[in-house]
Amino acid sequence: MADPKGFLTTPREDWPRRPVEERVRDWREVAVPGALLPIIGGQAARCMDCGVPFCHEACPLGNLIPEWNELVARDDWRRASDRLHATNNFPEFTGRLCPAPCEAGCVLAINQPAVTIKNVECAIADRAWEEGYTAPRPPERLSGRTVAVIGSGPAGLAAAQQLTRAGHTVAVYERDDRIGGLLRYGIPEFKMEKRHLDRRIKQMRAEGTRFRPATAVGRDIDAGELRSRYDAVVIATGATAWRELEVPGRELAGVHQAMEYLPLANRVREGDLEASPLSAAGRHVVIVGGGDTGADCLGTAVREGAASVTQLDIYAQPGTARDEEGEPWPTYPRVYRLSAAHEEARDLRSAPAADADARLFAASTLRLTGDAAGHVRSLHLTGVDARRRPLPGTERTLPADLVLLALGFSGPDRADGLADQLGVELEPRGTIARDAGFATNVPGVFAAGDAARGQSLIVWAIAEGRAVAAAVDAHLTGVPSPLPAPIGPYDRPMTV
Template identity: 45%
Template sequence: MPREHHPDGYLKHKRRSIGKRDPKERAGDYAEIWAPDWDPEHLKDQGERCVDCGVPTCMSGCPIGNRIPEWNDLVHKEDWKEALEQLHATNNFPEFTGYTCPAPCEDACVLSYNDDPVTIKSIERAIVDKGWKEGWIQPEPPTSRTDHRVAIIGSGPAGLAAAQQLNRAGHHVTVYERDDAPGGLMTYGIPDFKFAKKRVDQRVDQLQQEGIEFVTGTAIGPDLAADRLHDEYDATCLAIGAQKHRELPVPGTDLAGVMPAMDFLPQENRRQHGTSVPNGVTAEGKNVVVLGGGDTGADCVATAHRQGAKQVVQIGINQKPPSERPADNPWPETAQVFKKTYAQEEGGTQEFAVNTTELADTDGDGHVNELRAERVEWTYENGSRVDKTVIDPDFRVAADLVLVAIGFTGPESNPFSSLGVQLNDHGTFATDDNLMTDVDGVFAAGDARMGASLVVWAIGEGRDAARQIDRYLMGTSKLPASLQTQNPPIPFR
């Protein structure tokens, strides 16, 4: 079916994405924040807004080269099943991205130059939602098997994508996960109200039915020796993420009531799963301060709201972004503009350009009571802070619970260090152009290799690692490459 050109679709229809539930309502529960129902006619009109431009910059804005104009046109034509095929051609888990990705593709949309971009993320979500509802997404086990065995360490988006691709190439794949359930941060990191865990469960079930084995509650090193694993498998992929948090370089970080965001958020994930959390921490009745203005910080703010915090203040060190693109941030780069997060829609206070100087215990009981900081104005060069002017040297906020969400520096451990796997200067796994580490047959992918990034990047990394592992085992590969792979895929015959 040829793709249609809709030169005036964006004039006929205003941008209208799939919305969210009312902030006051959703802040009182743990159900997904997204509007539960959407109208197919609405998405059909939104698909028509795509102008089928000659150079689809939306695809270059997408780290895995999703065939965005194809889906838009197919949804406009109401050919949802073929749209799902096009979606799965480049993305193993489009619901992971359709619900959680910040959508750099939309910033790169041609319409974004001087108009509202196509609702790419909403269309992606709608396609995969319909795919599950209609029963179109089914296990696809390989028709034949090789004699090769591959171990995937870590079951986040990168590990799951690598596992599915390698399994479909016919290899025997086992996924090892240190937690008690697969999914990585999709399960124990992103809040349930932002991404329901049934979406992970249904994919894991699909992968199991395709023939992939999952071994949970097993950490490489403490529970299973790395050399034994290396001996038993023909190839291994390290996809353990990058959860080593960046340290806050101020006095008072050792006080009770100060904790990394990724120690706090998984506790609520576990409670929502019906799992007890001994000695767990909640924000109920507390003055909560969240340090960090990114997605993880927003998730902490929203979780604190739901737990019944007395007050929530989110503090960012950088200046508040402008409302419009600055001159040094041209289209089609990701727009560095201020957007209110879903968490701030629900309440709380957000502060910018506040430089924390101390976490204080004012009554001597060993527990944090106050955050002390200075309000500043920064001077930037090449996007980095180089100098500051202090506007207010005595900025203070009451703080019974301080959640540190200022970023991650790399994997928490190197389970294959005894075999010679090296880290690079950035603290992530060092690999060659084929994603192989210094140890023959041991590959790395996702945040563990490139540092903390987007879910969509992790899926692309997993797909690329699978392709490289398949080539390593077979001498060639028919697995498709993602956009970031330098080597073009060998066509299927």
């Protein structure tokens, strides 16, 4: 422990955000550049180095949090980077995108604000790149075995990096024109600038990983043929089958899935388009879905200049404190959180009809209506009770020129033919079935990430990628793998 009284003498202080009026005029990350390092040593010193650190249990990666907290507090950034990268391939991603279940599991969080674990992690990762601690680590010798990884999201990239460093020849196949999957086209620039992704991919190329973008396995290349060319295949395509809104008027023009909307905005940032064909500029936008994807749509619409933006959440507005009976420590609680996008919408009054910030809580869509040309113009909703039953007398109408559906994902998309061509079995819910060793029913074919687990967090995706790499390595070598396997395929987050 760097400071035995740190948690008593130093209050929690988060990475400050840039002023709303400034940041909504650009697409750069919302945090104040350079404002983290002056405070992070003191924040890391708040860590109590608990005898039983539940932050480890809350994080599927098994991050060595007390260790690198102490090293940061002692200004030993090189060793802190080594300890952080020992369990996490991409801490600059998780330090920006993860909702930090580790902080919910922090022992200090029992009766005080938790340690700013996520901020410390991000500070270490950024410092590691600045100081050159992230040099490529190509293998000393090659095994002669080949692996195809299908999908270049966090699970696929983590699996590819681990297997490449173990000496196997790995090719990553990605259906989009650029590598990164959801990190590339699903995450807005203001949450994570793509330069962080680009430099990791450059590092992986230098280590020997090969990338095959613009190649949709199942369409551009037969999945069975791909299987015959490699010693092993890892399916890490993510959960891309989006959930639908089954209400009258869904067929109207102007109603789109979030993952139709967000990639176009990201392509504008990449320079592919001058303007998005689905731009929210001047439109009344309603987002159906209260999760992170909906918040990403919200922040994007605000930056595009929407006339108004409202987000519908079917759940009641949570309180600001943990429900000690329903969601006791150290589980991840459902509490009222103000993301950067919600802060922006609140301050700019982007949704004057909303309950709080831009959200209407306990709200369910009844129907959509449009004009004579068949374009959506209104969304009709009702309030609901805790069992999602409509409450009489709560019906209302919102203007809506653009409706975005952010209702989550059910599993991998079957339309590309990958699963059928390989002959892999599926679970009843649509995800890829696998055994305790991440293997599918097809010899040599493994599955990892959201494609098999279902929609989850980035830390679970990276943990899955690391774990499936160990399983593939053992399959290829015939002996237990020295690669770490932080989770099993049936592990789940802590719940009551």
